[in-house]
Amino acid sequence: MTQQNPSSTPIRVGIVGYGNLGRGVEAAIGKNPDMAVAGIYTRRDPARLQPLGANVPVHAMEALPAHREQLDVLVLCGGSKDDLPEQSPRLAALFSLVDSFDTHARIPEHFEAVDAAARAAGTTALISAGWDPGMFSLQRLMGEALLPDGATYTFWGKGLSQGHSDAIRRVPGVAGGVQYTIPVDEAVERVRSGSRPQLSTREKHRRECYVVLEPGADAEAVRRAITGMPHYFDQYDTTVHFIGAEELAREHAAMPHGGFVIRSGATSKGVGQVVEYRLQLDSNPEFTASVLVAYARAVHRLNRAGQHGCKTVFDVPPGLLSPRSAAELRADLL
């Protein structure tokens, strides 16, 4: 049903960073005929990087400032810890862009830094796109706005958590491993029923770990080190499975994720209303990338309309995410 943007040649996108997320952005742009990958920018040796598309130009990161006339919008695919706090403000002084900054507690300061750069330069920069922050944030906002007398519940999973998998791999005696976050079915059902329960951390999610031991490691000591790890695991019911390296590579290489945002509220005495949003993602980075690409389209349009500065998903009229015209959207989707 997607149609070519009637107004122009394809939107020229620069992909900044080319890990799982950058590859996902390249794949997502391939699904959107009104957009094109104009270049991939990397800190690695460009000659050794293999894009999905045969004719996609790869450049060193340093080439970016000279490419201002060749790019309509950047999609930043670096990490929230070290890359984006530096890259997003610096590049917003040169380009319109989208990032997936996901350190929730530091969003206000990231917003201020990017906003100052973008306003001064007349660019448009949208931060914290993806699914959480991103689609889940929108649902939390809409739930609260539509049902002010209510409670919002966010559940994550079943999904592979990168941070918790990294924590497992730092435990002495562990050769490799992954961690899945899993919502507790009973908690989801209680929320869905409209009962607005108070749920503890342990009641909402459980954790499952698949671990490959180093030769001679003490399995029970590793299990105790994982399940007792403060903050990461000690507040959860955690199960540790010991498996072989082949099984880890074969069964646990994908990056599924997802979850639920549920708003449970009342519109009058005894009248309950439940709104549920659910994602089931075979690939977390590919879905995040798809969200970034749709918001890159919107950012380009906002910029052309003279709306400069830093934006979030809360600021974007949903129609701007679609390649179709407003009249088509009203006729076909409203």
Place this chain on the structure above:
Amino acid sequence: MTQQNPSSTPIRVGIVGYGNLGRGVEAAIGKNPDMAVAGIYTRRDPARLQPLGANVPVHAMEALPAHREQLDVLVLCGGSKDDLPEQSPRLAALFSLVDSFDTHARIPEHFEAVDAAARAAGTTALISAGWDPGMFSLQRLMGEALLPDGATYTFWGKGLSQGHSDAIRRVPGVAGGVQYTIPVDEAVERVRSGSRPQLSTREKHRRECYVVLEPGADAEAVRRAITGMPHYFDQYDTTVHFIGAEELAREHAAMPHGGFVIRSGATSKGVGQVVEYRLQLDSNPEFTASVLVAYARAVHRLNRAGQHGCKTVFDVPPGLLSPRSAAELRADLL
């Protein structure tokens, strides 16, 4: 979590029409401290109308044009067949407003009529708010924009359908009755699994009717007249239950509804992603009313920002639906 709109006195809302939807709007405004019911406008005798709030002024419909200085925004609570096609353009020439026009096929012409009136008058008028059209439309748009390689499925129910209930009550021999639309579980599960099935009308929904017979009516003839009714029932598996008038009044007076919008797509070969939005509503009119009220807040803000003309949910930045400031939303909900 809702906070008073810091910028002003409450938004003054006029409720136009006072059936189930109008009462729902009055109740919803009671849950939003930044808004107030400034008046209810009715075609009935104002003296005989009983608002929920003791001090809410009730006026004849004809008083509206003289109240332009007392009202910031109207919420139109009439029907899509006879009321809104006439009221929305006429009142958009005087007020900013929100309606719930839900005749999908006639949305483009309704839009044009309202847009012309609102642009000429410098008002802002949002049409077709509610949940379908409305929240479901947003999900259809977002699903397509985020997963262009995919299919969208809308299921309605379990819920009471007003149009089908009316059709039952017109069958000779029927003294009263209601009809529930029910999604077929197996179809929902197939879509959720990511398989993108082609589903017939009969495979997606079934219909259940609760009917009170007139004295001496032939139950089997009534059953056949209902299940064979063209368009309304003949394409569905329909079950007819005969009950007494007391049971109808006791068990079937509520107006529950809801449903699902599911987008099932792929981001690369073999990588499926499923987005599901679900509503479980104890009261269809009260939830619709809650959506109208949140969009009335947004419309008032758009108008103050100089954005005139006709709008739909596709045009509204989600942050405008919330009484909270953009900075608060970023800090707390992103």
